[in-house]
Amino acid sequence: MAEDWKKKLGNSVVYSTNPDYKPASDEDEIETLPNSKQLLYISLDKKQRKGKTVTLVDGFVGKNEDLEVLAKLLKTKCGVGGSAKDNEIIIQGDFKLKVKEILEKENYKVKVK
Numbered sequence: 001m002a003e004d005w006k007k008k009l010g011n012s013v014v015y016s017t018n019p020d021y022k023p024a025s026d027e028d029e030i031e032t033l034p035n036s037k038q039l040l041y042i043s044l045d046k047k048q049r050k051g052k053t054v055t056l057v058d059g060f061v062g063k064n065e066d067l068e069v070l071a072k073l074l075k076t077k078c079g080v081g082g083s084a085k086d087n088e089i090i091i092q093g094d095f096k097l098k099v100k101e102i103l104e105k106e107n108y109k110v111k112v113k
Contacts, residue, residue: 032062035107042096042103043113054082055096057089057103070106077102 041058057074060067064084071084074091078098082091091099096112103110 030062032066039109040103041111041113042099044094044096053094055091055094055099057099060087074099074102
């Protein structure tokens with residue numbers, strides 16, 4: 001019962017000594033750049049993945065919802081699982097060339113590391 005007020009409050013700031021402090025709002029979220037303005041980097045990774053290879057897509061600038069949509073497209077076209085978080089898409093397996101083709105068809109600028 002004592003924890004209820006903490007849940008209602010969430011991560012809100014109750015008091016700040018900074019006279020210039022402005023609370024974060026949803027309006028501060030980054031707008032998604034158009035596909036042609038995005039520069040995405042594709043690489044392979046095995047670190048901390050029990051020796052299994054994954055394809056990483058970094059450099060996405062925009063809303064998390066748009067990142068999720070792009071990740072779903074890539075996962076569907078490659079026929080594998082994966083995830084999207086922190087402006088990074090993880091595709092299970094070595095799909096570097098296939099992901100590059102898919103992104104270029106969607107009008108993204110792509111660099112392979």
